Amino acid sequence: MLTRLWRSTFGIVVLVALAFSAATLAIGAVAYEVTHEALEEQLDHRVAVETRALVAEAREGGLAAVSEAIHLREDARNEASLDYLLVDRAGRPIAATITPLTPVEPGYQEHFGFRRGNVTGVGQALATPLPGGMLVVVADRRDLAAIDRTLASLFATALAAMLALGIGAAVLVGWLTRRRLSRIDATAQAIIAGDLTQRVPRDGSDSEFDRLAATLNRMLDRIAALMDNLRQVSTDVAHDLRTPLTRLCNQLDRAATGDKDAIEAARRQADDLLEIFAALLRIAEVEGLAERRALGAVDLSALLEDMAETYRPDFEAAGHTLTIDVMPGLHIEGDRRLLAQALSNLLENTLRHTPAGTAAKLSAKVSHDAIEVTLEDNGPGVPPVDAKRLFQRFARAEASRTTDGHGLGLALVRAIAVGHGGDALLSRSEWAFGVTIRLPR
C-alpha cells in the first residue's frame, strides 16, 4: 500500500515536500542552537567583565568598596542591568539586589535561580570568592529566553508553511497528471472497444505529455496501417480464390455427370489452388523471417551466373535472348535459396509476359552502399497505372489478366528483398523496363 503510494505522482510530491520540511527543520535547529549559544556567551562575557571590575574594587577597598559599588549600580539600575550578591564567609548577604534560590557555588552557573522583589528569575551567574566573602554577578536570562521563543516560533511557522505547500502541490500535481493521463486512457479504452480511428488529443505544448501523445498516435497510425493491409490481404485472398474455387466446383459437377476430362481439369485446378496457398504462405513466412533468418555468405556473382545458365535454354527456346553483365566477386550475407527464388520469379515473369524476340539483361553492380541486381528487357513493360501496385499481392497488370500466373511473384520478390534489409523497385530506362533488387552490402 505504502510503496504504491510513493509510486503515484501525489506520493512523489509528498515525498519531496517531506524532504524539504526535514531540511527546514534541520536548518532551524542548527540556527536556533548557534544563536542561543552566541547569546549565552555574550551574557557570560558581560558577567565576567563586571566581576573583574568589582574584584579590582575589592583589591583596593575590600568588601566594603564592593558593597559600595553594588549600591551605586543598584541606584543607577535599568532594564539591562546586572544583579549582584555579596556574602560574607558565613553566607550572610552584605549587599544584594537579589535573593538566591539556588545554593551559591564558586564558578559559572548556567541556571541560577533568584528572586528580586516579588519576581523570580533565572540567570547566568559567576561566583568569585573574595577575601572574607563571595561575590556573585548575575545576568538575567529573560531576554535570551524571549529570543529563543521568537526563533522557535519562526521556524515552526516556516515548517508548517512548507508542509502545507508541499501537500497542496502534491494534490495539485496528482490531479493534473491524472487529468492528462485520463485523456490517453480514454483513447485507449475507445480503441479497445473497437474504434481504431481514435487518437490522443494534443495541445501542441511539446510537453512530455504532448510528446507521449504524439508517439502514441504514431504507433496507432502504424497499427491501423498494418490492420488495413491485413484486411486488404484477406479481402484479396478471398476474392482471388473465389474464381478458381468456383471453377473447381464446376469441374467437379461435370465430373459427377461422368465427364472424365473434368476430373483431370479439377485436379489441375486443385494443384493451382495449392500453389497459390504455398506462395501466400511463403510470402508471409519470408516477411516474418526478417529477424531470425539464418544468414550465410552468398556468392552473388556466382548465383547470378548460375541462374542465367539455368534459364538461358528456356529463353532461347522462347526466342528471347538473355545476356548477363555482373561484376565479379559480389558477396552478401543472405539466404541463397530465397535469393534464387526471387531471381527465378523475375526471370519467369520476363519469359511469361514478353513477346518472342525480346532481349533481356541480368546485371549486378555496386552503387555506393548497396548492390543492385537488375533484370530488364526491351519488352512492352507495364503502364504507369499498374506500376504502383505491382509489388502487392495479387497485383497483375491489366494486360496480363489473361495469361498464366497469380500476381504473387513480385510480392514475394519484394518480401525477399525486404527480408534482406533491401527493397525491390521498378527501373525504367530509355530502351528497357525492369525490376531492381537493392541489397545492402
Next chain:
Amino acid sequence: MRILIVEDDSDTRAFVAQGLGQAGHQVAVSEDGRDGLFQATGGGFDAIVVDRMLPGLDGLALVKALRAAGDATPVLMLTAVGGIADRVEGLEGGADDYLVKPFAFSELAARLNALARRPAPRGDDAHLLRVGDIVLDLHRRTVERDGRRVTLQPREFALLAELMRNPRRVMTRTMLLERVWDFDFDPKTNIVETHLSRLRSKLNAGFDADAIETVRGAGYMIRGE
C-alpha cells in the same frame, strides 16, 4: 523394404501405407510420437516416415531421440507447407530428407528408394562414377560415353552426376531441383525438362540407346544396361 510410418492424420497414414503396401513394402504404422519412437527403436526398419507435427512427441524430437540412441535408420520427414525454418531444423535434427505436404505418392516412393539404398562411398576412384557405358569424372569434370568425350555445360554435368550417383533409381523433378539447383521452390518454367533434354541429346548423339529413361509421372532414371 520394411517401412515405419509415424503420422497422426489418419487419411495421410492410410494413403501412404496403402501405396507402399501395393508397391510391395512391409508397412508398420504408428499414430503418435512416443509409440513411433518405441516401434522405431525396436529396429529392423529400412526407412521411417515421420510427420513433423505429432501428438505426444513431435517428429523432430523423435528423430533426435533416435539419433541420440545411435540409430542410423534413414528418416524422411513430412511437413506442412511454408516451413523454411522447419526444413533446416529437420535436417539438422538428423532427418535424411524432407517432403512438404501435400505430396504425390510417386514423390514419396522415389525419395524412400533413394534413402534406403544409399551407396557407400568407395575408395580411390570415388571421384569416378560409372553407370553402363557412361563414365563421369568428378575431379576432371569430364564425361565419356563408350570412350567418346561428351562436352557438357556445368548444370548439365551436375544433373548427370546426380543421376549417376543414384543408378536404377527414379529421381523426381523436385529431387533434382533440390540437389542440382539447390532450389527449395518449384519454378513455373520447366527448367529440369529443358536441361534434361539438352543433356540427353548430347549424350545420345551417335548412339541408338537412350542413356536416360523417363519414368512417366515420376521422374528420370539412369539404368545403365
